Every structure is written in structure tokens, then in C-alpha cells.
Amino acid sequence: MTPVIQEEPTGCGIAACAALAGLDYDTARTRAAALGIHANDRTLWSQTSHVRALLAHLGIEVLEGEQPFIGWDALPGRALLAIKWRLIDGVPFWHWVVFVREAGESVVLDSKAALRHNVRRDFGRMKPKWFITIGPN
Template structure:
């Protein structure tokens, strides 16, 4: 699964959905806009309903629960991760990334445009707070 780079500073949720769907950012941004979902909406990265609704529209199933991060080995083969989790004025915010385990190799697809490589293997540097399991492809 190739990574998708976000085209907007706050478009990590849209880019994560695009990567999971195997689509480009613009296509998924257009689909999101038709659902009333925009990268500029702070709830896209401070709550899960928008991303879940967008994934559902892309025919991708998600587990209804967020699971606390306990270790990389505990994450299923496909999951959305909340990293860079923080509170701002009492409201949680995070950066969405995609965890993928294929053929015995685990990677994180990080949509941040400033990265030299959007396929990350530096697991010790990332500090996930929780994850959402993604259904079968």
C-alpha cells in the first residue's frame, strides 16, 4: 500500500483514508467535501466520526472502538493510528497515520508533506495514543 501525501496542512485524515482506499488525495478530498468533511474542520483531527464516515463512504469497514496503544505487536495488520496526541484548551488533537503489516513487514504511512520518506519504520520515535482496526481490503 503506497502512502498518500496530504495537500493541506490539516489533511492527514483525508490522506489516511486515501491510502487505505488506494486512491489519490484529490479524489478523496472531493468525496469528503460531498459529505461535508473538510481538512479545515478541526474535528477531523480531534474526533473520529468524520474519518469513520469517510471510510464508510469509501466502503472500508472500521472497528467501532478505539483501542489503547500497548505495543506495536498488538496492532492488527491494518489500522489507523493517532500519533502526536495532545490536549489544546482541553480538546484532544492528533495526527492520523496508517499502520500496515504485509508479508511480515510493518510500516507506518505518514502523510506529512515535509517528510523525506512517507513510509516510516522509526517505531521508537512515534508515540501512538490509540488505534482503530481497519477491516479487510
């Protein structure tokens, strides 16, 4: 799996879905728009309903609910992680990233365009709050 770089400052949810589906950002953005999902909608990174709807539309199975982050070893093989979690005027916001464990190696695919490396292994620097388990497909 390869990271997809977000083309909009607030497009991390769309980029994460694109990475999981093996699509480029523009294709995922077009499919999201057909569902009424747009990167400039603050609920894309303050609620889970939009990414869940886009993932379902893209044929990606997700498990119900969010699980609290306990540790990197406790994560499933694929997960959508909420990092950089914060409250703004009492509303939670976060940055979406994708956790992948393949062939014994764990990485985080981070869509932020300003990063030097979008495949991250600096687990101590990331502080996930919770995650959504991505199904086996």
C-alpha cells in the first residue's frame, strides 16, 4: 500500500480513503463529491460518518465504532487512526492517517504534503487517540 498525498489542506480523510482503496487523490475526491463529501467540510475531520460513507462506497469494509488506542502492537493489520487529536471550541478535530502491517513491518501512511516522508515509522512522535478497524478486503 502506498500513501496518497492530500491536495487540499483539509483533505486527509479523502487521501486516507484513497490509499486504502488504491486510488489517486483526484479520483477519490471526485467519488467523495458525488456523495456530498468535500475536504472543506469540517465534519470530515471532526466526525467519522464521512470517511465511513466514502470507504463503503469504495468497497472497503470497516468495523463499527472506534477503539481507543492502547499501543502499536495492539492495532489490527489495517486501521484508520486519529492523530493530532484536539478540541477547538469544544469540538474534537484530528488528522486521519492509515496504519498498515504487512509482511511483518508496520508503517503509517500520512497524507500531509509538507512531510519529507509520507511512509512513517516514527511511532513515538505520533499520538493516536483512537482508531477504526479496516476489514479484510
